[in-house]
Structures are given as C-alpha cells and as structure tokens.
Amino acid sequence: MADPEVKIENIVATVILNQTLDLDLIEQNIPEIEYNPEQFPGLILRIDSPKVTALIFKSGKMVITGAKKTNDLIKAVKRILRMFIKSGVTLVGKPRIQIQNIVASANLGVEVLLEKAALILENTMYEPEQFPGLIFRMDEPKVVLLIFSSGKMVITGAKSEEEVYEAATTMYNLLVEHDCIKKVSEEKLLGELS
Amino acid sequence: MADPEVKIENIVATVILNQTLDLDLIEQNIPEIEYNPEQFPGLILRIDSPKVTALIFKSGKMVITGAKKTNDLIKAVKRILRMFIKSGVTLVGKPRIQIQNIVASANLGVEVLLEKAALILENTMYEPEQFPGLIFRMDEPKVVLLIFSSGKMVITGAKSEEEVYEAATTMYNLLVEHDCIKKVSEEKLLGELS
DNA sequence: TCAATATTTAAAGGGGTTTATAAATGGCAG
C-alpha cells in the first residue's frame, strides 16, 4: 500500500514590500512587461528562470505564480527585486514572502469508482457532464481534491507541502475504506501480461 | 520498408431502391427513427449491428454511413430493408448499392516534416494554426490525405479499398523520396533503449 | 447555382469546463 505518487505543480505566493511602487517606472524599464490598467490593475511580468509570473501592484504587493519548488520561488523573487533596482526603484526593508496556495497532481495508481464515491462521501460534487472529475472538499487538511476515474487527482488549496502529501494519503485511505477502488478485471490482468 | 499500417474507418454508400417511400409510414413504425423535415429532408435511422446510420429519402434513395467493412454495409442494408417491410412498405426490385467514399486512418511509422513537405509538394495546404494536419490532394488515386507530424494520416475520398492502400503507399514513397521524414535523433534512440 | 441543413470517421491542435489563491480596480445591486 504505497503512498500515492505526488508532484507539486504550482506554488502561488504573495510578496509584501512595505512601500509603494512606481509601476510606470518599472514598466518603462522592463521591456517584456505587460500593463493594461483598464483591464487589470497590476503589471504582469514573466521571467524564464525560474519560470514564474508576477503580478505587481503599486501598493508594493506582488503575487508570484508558477513555481514548482519553494527554492525557485525565493530565487524568482530575488531576481525580480534585482530587476526593480536596475529599473531605478529604491527598495526599503525586507520583503515578506507567504505561500498562499499549492497545487499538486497525484496518482493513486488504481482506478476510482467516482459514481459510488459521490454517493458515499460527504462534501462531494460530481457532475460528469459538466466536469469529468469528482470534487471533494476535505476538512483536514483543508484542501480541495479533483479526483478522476483514472486514479489521477489534483490537490489544491494547500498552504504547505506537508498538507499536500497528507491530503493524498488521506484521500487514498478514504477511497479504499469505502471500497471505491475499481477491481481490475481478470481479462484486463491477462491483457496486461501479454 | 514495410507498407503503412492502414485501417478502414468509415464507408459511405448510397442505396437506390427505384421507388418512392412513404417516410411517415416508416417513421410511425420504427420508434428509434429521427425525422425533422424542416431541419433535414431525410429520415435518420441508426442501427446497432452492424453499427451504421442511414439517411432515408422519399425518392427511395438512402445514404449509409459508418460501416467499416463492405460486408457490414451489405448486412446493414438488408437489415434496414427488412425493417421497411415490417413497417408495411412493399419493396419493388433489387436495391443498387454504391460505395461513394471510404475514409481510412494510416500510420507511416515515422514522423513527418510537414513544413518541408508543404514547401516541396504540390497541391498542398498547411496552416497549422487553423488545422494541425497537412492536406494533400493526390491525383492518382484521386483522394485527399491529411498528414500529421506524428506520421499518422487520414485518407478520404477513395472509392475502393485498393485506392486506400495505393494512396498510403504512394504517399509514403513521396515523403521518403523528398526527404520529408524526420530522422530520429541520437538522444531519442538512446532514450528508447532504456 | 451556391451555401447551409444532417450523417459518419480518423487525425492533433485549440478552446472551454473545474478547483484554490492572493493582489487591486471596475461595476452593480441592495
């Protein structure tokens, strides 16, 4: 009964600089930046390594998305701040970085009976004609899981990597406990042998 | 240099009964039939075995689609005519069945350089942002091929199975001759060994 | 006479669907 295979796919974090920013100054000095204030109030900056995207607001707050490792997130923030300095921004104080959401994919390694799980489990939403995955709102840890019949899952809403792993294992146990795992048919097994 | 792997996917044929049909009579006696004359002038009848769909017109002409084998096409026509008789239709004369189009899928087994093929070959259309396949109008046999970078193809417009096979082989030779086959990189080969 | 209307079928892209999450700004309703 191995733990589900889990992969962190996206870390969303906020960075607070405790100072206002001159968005026009930054926009003028970083060519690859996007800025359509009438469409969205923040600047949009994409950097390649580490590959992340930053939403930058004049309040001095930023949203960083796309990192797959905490280490990359930190590196990306440092890199962005260095770009600010090169643009003529004077930084005051230490930036505060806070992880707001971690999205991960996981594989249970067994197929799941979604229809049955939807009937037995609480806090479940399953409307296959609208979306193929079963949506499960877990209380502890407080995350949301999208479970597919293939046994693949998406875990989102976690605030730490530990919550991600805990959610995956808890979900696996819940499904096994309620007998929502598809038994591999004899024909299928024979087929896989050939 | 094995021939491309080919699979017939759909045979479209017409059936001429040489008599007019009372569509209302047929519709009233075959529950699973669809009929919306204001939307389309023909009756739509789907049968499960062999799985085909028939468009039935009051002129006594029909269009049969979905068969994957000529034999299934014949069986389906017989089955439909038997349903007509049970509905109270009196059949006169022998139906004439004519294959109008054969659609097939094929696999060259090698990846294709579409951009290069589009430049070198005549009667080619390739607009990847509109459709991922290269469209090639072949003269002999007179068919149209949709060629994908994966080496998979769709052959349509053929009037016989022989034309399908001939088109697949001709296309393969044309691509090889004009050096539009992707060479597998050394890294790829090494990767496939592991 | 030409373009829909409708049917089937494969290929591989594109788009959309759902979930969480922060930021700041607009609009709308109560």
Place this chain on the structure above:
DNA sequence: CTGCCATTTATAAACCCCTTTAAATATTGA
C-alpha cells in the same frame, strides 16, 4: 455605501466541442 461579482496569473486532471477532408442525399433561402 457596502458587499458582492468580474478582471488577471499559474497549474494539473479529463472530458466536451471545434477545426479539416470526402461523399451521397434533398430542401430552403439567397
């Protein structure tokens, strides 16, 4: 005037639909 919505970003999962091609059929509208 205060709450709500939506705007934008990233990301996975797996479905849906659309794109294109050929062919016959028949009916309506331009």
